[in-house]
Amino acid sequence: MSSVSVGGPFTLVDDQGRTRHGDSFRGRYMLIFFGYANCTDVCPQTLTEMSEALGTVDPDARRIQPLFITIDPTHDTPQRLRAYTAAFSPTLIGLTGTPSELGAVERRFHVVVEPDASNGRDGFDHSALIYLVGPDGQFIAPFPAASGRTVLQAALRRYVPASADRRS
Template identity: 45%
Template sequence: MVLPMNSRVRAALLPVAAFMLVLGIGAGGWLLLSHNAVPQLGGIGGPFTLTDGAGQTVTDRTLRGRYLLVYFGYTFCPDVCPTTLTAVAGALDKLGKQADRLQPVFITVDPARDTPKVIGAYTAAFSSRILGLTGTDDQIAAVAREYRVYYAKRRTGEGPGDYTMDHSSILYLMAPDGHFIAPIAANETAAQMAADIARHLNAG
C-alpha cells in the first residue's frame, strides 16, 4: 500500500499510456468530433466482426437493411450506460411501429469482462430489442476505430478488475446501407432521442 510516490504514479500511468498509444486513431476521431465536425465527417462506421450474447458472429453485413443506433459502453458502467440504455429502450417504445426499422446496438469497450453471456444478459435487462456485442481486443479496437470512438481504462484500485472505462458519449444513427446519418447525445431523454430518430427515419 505504501509504495513510494514515484512507482505509484508510474504504476497508475503506464496502462493509461499504453491505451492511449493503441487508441491514438480513436483519440484523433474524438478530437474531430469534439469540434462539431460530425456532420461533415465522412467515414464513420465500417466493416466489423463481433459476437452477440448467444455467441453468434454478427457483422456489419448481417445488420444491413435496418437503421442502426450504435452505442459504445461497458456493463460495469454503474451510472451513465444504464441511463442511456434506458433512454434507448424508452425511445423504442415511443417510436412504436417505426422502431421495427431500427436496431439498437450496444458494443462493449471492455471485452475482458464483457463476455458474450455478460453482454447479452446486460442488454436484455433494458430491452430484448437491444443487441449487445462483444469481441476480441482486436475486434473491439477495430470497430472503435471505424466509429471514431475513444475509450481508455482508468484504474480504481489494485485488483485486476478494479477499473472503469472512459468512453465516447455519442450514439451513431446509421442508414440501412451502413452510412452514417447523425450523432445522438448519450444524455438525451427517451423523448428527445425518439424525436431525433423519427426525424431521420421520416426523411429517409
C-alpha cells in the same frame, strides 16, 4: 474541405454467441452505443433512454436495431452481455469481440476509451455518443448520450421513415 468518415464494416460476436457483421442488419437502421456492463452511470442511463425512445418509435425493432458494443471484452462475454442487455430491452443486441476487433470498430466510430482505475474501480472513461446508421450501412448522425429520451425520439422520427422493410 474534407469530411471525416464515421462507421464502417465490422465482424463481432453477439450475445447469443453468433458471428454478426454490420451487413447482418442491412435493410434496418442501427442505433449503436459503445459502453460496458460494469459501468455504473452513463451506460445504464443511456441504454434506458435509448430503450424508452425506441419503445415509442419502433417497439418491435422492425425498422431500428439497437446495438450495444462493449469496450470491455475481458469481462463482457456473450453470456454477460445477454443478461445485461435483457435488463433494458428484449430487442437490444450486445456485441463483443477480441480487443483487436473492438479496437478497429472503436476507431471507425471515433470512440475514445481510457482505462479508469480511480476510486479503486476497474472501469473506463469513454466517449458517450449514440450513433444512427442507415439501412445501407452509412452513418447518419450522432446523438450525445445525455440527449434524453424525448430528444432521441424526435431525432429518430426525423431520420427514420415511418415504414421500412425488415430484411435481417
